[in-house]
Amino acid sequence: MNFNRIFSVAAITLVIASGSTFAQVKKKPATSLKTKPAAAAAKPPSNNTLPIDRDVLIGKLPNGLTYYIRHNEQPKNRAELYLVNKAGSILETDAQQGLAHFTEHMAFNGTRDYPKNDLVNYLQKSGIRFGADLNAYTSFDETVYQLPVPTDSATVFKKGFNILANWAGYVTFDPVEIDKERGVVLEEERLRGRNAQERLSQQTLPVLLSNSRYASRLPIGKESVIKGFDAPTIKAFYADWYRPDLQAVVAVGDFDVKEVEGLIKANFSALKNPVGEKLRVQYTVPPTPGTAVKIVTDKEFPYTLAQIVVKHPQAVVNSITSYIQSMRINLFNYMLGERLTELLQKPEPPFLYGKSTYAGLLGKQDAFSSIVVAKPGDLENAVKTIVAETERARKFGFTITELERAKQAALVQVTNSYNERDKTNSTNFVREYQANFLIGEAIPGIIFEYAFYASNISEISLPQMNALAAKLITDQNRVVIVEAPEKDKDKLPTEKTILDWVNNAGKNVTAYVDNVTSKPLMEKAPEGGKVVSETVDTAIATTTYVLNNGLKVILKPTQFKNDQILINGNSFGGTSLASDADFTSANLAAPIIGNSGVGDFNQGQLDKTLAGKSLHVQPYISDISQGITANASPRDFETAMQLIYLYFTQPRKDKDIWQGNINQTRSILATRGVDPGSVFQDTIAAVLNNHNFRAMVTTPERLNAVSLDKAYSFYKDRFADASAFTFTLVGNFTPEDIKPYLEAYLGSLPSTNKKETYKDLRMYPTPGLITKVVNKGIDDKATVQLVFSGAYDFNEANNIQLDALEEILNIKLTERLREQESSTYAPGVRINYVKIPSNRYTVTIYFSCAEANVDKLITATLDEITKLKTTGALPADIGKFVAEEARSTQSQLKENVFWAGYLAGAAQNQQDPDNILYHVKNLEQITVASTKATANKYLDMNNFIKLILLPEKKAAAETK
Structure with missing residues (x-):
């Protein structure tokens, strides 16, 4: 089971509005500024106005x-x-x-x-x-x-x-x-x-x-x-x-x-305003006294959640005063978020998901919003707990250590932006100018913001922050919303009861205690190893080191980003090596142990210790491999290496984190069957993976049999042999500069030379014709997936033909199903091909529509496929694919994230990484004849699966 995916879906369903005036502080903490900003830029203008970035030309x-x-x-x-x-x-x-x-x-x-x-x-x-x-x-x-x-x-x-x-x-x-x-x-x-x-x-x-x-x-x-x-x-x-x-x-x-x-x-210039133009009215949402409560239910809603929304007039950041206030709000959101994160690290978390933040709402409003997803039957505890935390902040404020960490986090955010000022994507500037035009948000530019933060954030005091909490968290112009499954309607509290919970939850709270540690992450560096061989690929500017423990490191220094190094290390094995009996425990190992801290540091202590650092390190175990993903600022590269070393050698077995995650997963599984989309996805996973339970959502029975000891043992075993690992590093470094860190932290990892690999569990569709209809849902809404799959010869020539087929099918089905039939909004095609664990390809065509149009659109889709098989693609459509692919490739070759994924994939698949240099030239291989041959070979009607989600009113049908 993928815990992260479950919780992200839960979080997404809660969002009622988006966008704060300034980007909220991310959880990654920061360092102090290393470059002293110009004093002139740091001083607030005497007239309280913010400057306009001199690099943008504004006219009318x-x-x-x-x-x-x-x-x-x-x-x-x-x-x-x-x-x-x-x-x-x-x-x-x-x-x-x-x-x-x-x-x-x-x-x-x-x-x-x-x-x-x-x-x-x-x-x-x-x-x-x-x-x-x-x-x-x-x-x-x-x-x-x-x-x-x-x-x-x-x-x-x-x-x-x-x-x-x-x-x-x-x-x-x-x-x-x-x-x-x-x-x-x-x-x-x-x-x-x-x-x-x-x-x-x-x-x-x-x-x-x-x-x-x-x-x-x-x-x-x-x-x-x-x-x-x-x-x-x-x-x-x-x-x-x-x-x-x-x-x-x-x-x-x-x-x-x-x-x-x-x-x-x-x-x-030729555009004209209409004669007698209408007044563009600025509509608002009127404030209301007191608290309004609304309780609603739905048959298909899987969770019980509460939202407490305190509305305030929108504050546009357009002056020095409002800018400083936005800085305080960022700090406030960070500190409150850290406290709620700690609650989720308890063995019995009080809720499945909880978040409190001050941000923009709708209708010229900002809002302090708390959102909490309750465990089944435990709404009262969830509401009271999250309200108690906000009340704790309102009554007692924050601690000086919390504030200092929040300031460091804010500083790293602005520092990173400043360091990347000449490598910032154009869309970032567009968003700023769009906000300036629409609501008058200031655009002082990162040079001013960097200097202003550095010079003024220390002036933000604890009393100011505590006064802000008291201002934002009130009982006026407040709305409390409860959303729940219809089946629980009779169990829900009354509006009066909910209001009593909210009003009384914080009466007995005490001040927050900030438990911090001053211990260093590592007392000293390990003995280390040595680079025993070095190979340079001048064509793509990479250097490959082999360390004395057998570990390989592929390095690609770039100047695409100033403040970024991307790291990925992996070796074969993964959960494919776990027995069926131990699989569920093994599958939980990385997501839980990877969020339990390292060594003597639990996760909360680790987060606080890393204050002042810009990095993220996370272990993972997939079905065929295990590894580490990381990113770091060059200044924090050594700390990232230390964490990688500790995740290999000193992973932490935290019973509280384990039990808390197990309890939360059990709660989520209890309501999963209510949502039609989840039920359909479970069916898809079963059919497309030969009904192997490993690809499907875990059951309560399997969850009851899991063991922390087994999970921990499996994790340790997967990271016990570094000799089979290959690391790729892409970003702003030179190989010689980081070589000592690689030798010290990667070269000292344990090596047993077991030479393990993955097992092919044959988790792919069985051949033949399969139709599977799922009847779930009350709306007239159908979802369709049409799947072709089979064995595949994985190589560059075949891959590029399938890439072309994917885009050409996307073009043709958009024209036919959307534009001509006018019966769906966003038809799409995904073609995946893999070499590991076995050479396979999958073509998936998907769309949603009215129930009455399912057969018509399937017929139209197959008609377009028949045309491709008969005559091949139109030259114009081939031209579109070639143009799109050439331009996207040119852009990707200048992105760290592309190179990180590409080099790791080439190493794993044992491909020549230099092939990318010929990719655009190879687009000439796409012809009318090649598209016809590709369509006939891979859109094989003898291996064809129809997966259809229909509303409940129609009896289910299933044939094979």
Whole structure:
């Protein structure tokens, strides 16, 4: 069972709004600043205003359109072009509900210069993927279009501004295209909604948003409007609100700023504001006195959770005063988060998931929100515990040691950003400028922020932080929401009882005690080993060391990031070597022991000891291998090496962590069968892995038989022999500089030369025709997966043909199922091929739709497959794949994360890593004939699986 996956899913379902004014402090602590900032930059301006980053050019055309332009070379030869509109669903009339979002769709379905689907076709031919690169979103207050373009193609680059201008003022709204798009938008609503969380939100949002206009203007709109509106109605929305005085163009990338300013003026100056333009009303959510309580249930909701939301007016960071306050809020969130993390490290955690944070909400609001997922039947304890923690902070504040750690964490975040200032991705700047345009958030730039943090964070005092806690945590303008499974409806407390819990939970709390240790992570370095051989691959600039204990290290120094070293080490074996009886214990070993601390440090002590460090180290055990993943700043590289050494040699067996995780998993399993998606995924896992229990969610019976001693023993055994490990390191270092650390910490790891490998447990589909229908769920919502699989000859030539087949199928099924049939929103194709544990390939085609359209779309999918088998791909579609793949490869070759994964994979599969240098050239192997042959070989109807999730009202059918 994958604990991390379970808890991430649980967390995702709780999110009701996103985005804080400034990025919240991450859990990784920090060091002090090594570079002393300029004194002038550190001093607050006397007039309380924040400066504007001098590297961004901000201008405004006579028609009112605003533009932001910045030269940035990360990534090289690329630019991010955004059109930002202060027009969202909040501006819709009753007859237009959903048309702000529908307008966004129509911008891709016909403009003055790009009729019908010409825009998407043109961009795909230029190497820009629809959905992955080219995209847009609609929210309550804004609609934003994103267009990444190459700058090494002058024609495509200049066309990008023409495309943005077409979106801004020249969408045509062809009635035929509108009618075709109705089905697509309704299917998007079916895909993203039509679930328990959406149904519950429909009931809770009116309370959370005080029955304001925000509560009645969800961006997806109303089905009746989407089905029945006419062209003049949507054109009226577009004419009223898509106007230059409410629009901004944001351009960041590897280009000449003055040239871009000229392109913006040339393409956008002709846009005109409407005569008698409407007032752009700024809607808000009115505050309400006291506390409102809302209890809701749903048949398919698997958890019982509570949210306590204290709403405050939105605070825009646009002055020195508000900036310092945002710094305090970051510190507050960090310290409170650390306390809640400690609760989850107890042998009997009081809840499955808990988080308290102050962040942005909706409707010009910020909020202090606590979210807690209760164990089955234990809502009272969960609510009282999380409220008690917030009350502890409100009553007694924080400790000086907590505050100092939080400051270190904040400093490392700003230090890392400063160190990467010339390697920052363009999209990071785009987000800042977008916020500046939409809400007036300041953009002082990282040079100012770095200096300001360094000079002023020490001035933030404990009394200030304690006063902030008392201000944020109140009982006014508060909403308490409880969401639960319908089956537990009769067991839920009344509104009065819940309010009593919340009001009385913190009455007996005492001050927090911060248990810290001053011991070093390691008293002294180990004896160490030596590099016994060194090989240099000049083609891809790598160096390979072999240490005297047999461990191999592949090094690729880069300058792609200034403050990053990525580390991965692995060897074969994994849980495939565990017996069936011991598998569940073995499968729990790495996620639990890896979060139990090391040596004499429990996890809480380890987190506190690492304050002042920018690093993360985590052991893992997969089905075929075991290893360590890590990343670190160059200044903290030795500490990362120490942790790797300790995870090998001194893993910690923590009974509290073990028992707490077992208890939480048992609670999660108790309700897993309620969610249709989980039930369907369990079926998929069974069918695609030959019904091997190892690939499926564990059962309570198997969980009852697990043993910490067995898990610990298995972990120790998997990391007992370093001789079979290969480590890859990619990032900002030189081999000679880090060689002593590699010899000291990796060279001293134990070596037994057992030469173990994995076992092939044949966890893949059985051949033949299989249809499996799962009937679960109350909505008219079907999910389909069509799977082809079989044996495979893993090599570069075959791999590239399957890559092409995947993208060509994606193109054809989007055209057919989405655009032509208008019966699904996001059909997709994934093709996986592996060499280990056995040469296999899997083609998975997936989509969601109405139950009535399942057979039609399966037939249409198979029809497109037949066309590929008969005539091969269209040359135009091959051209799209080649352009996209070439451009993405060029970008990936300048990314640490790509090289880290690629070198590790090449080593594991025993491939020549130099092959990547010929990848773009090898795209010439994709031809009409090769796509036909590939389709016939790998889309084999003799090995075909249909997996279908249908609502419960239809009787299940199963044939083999």
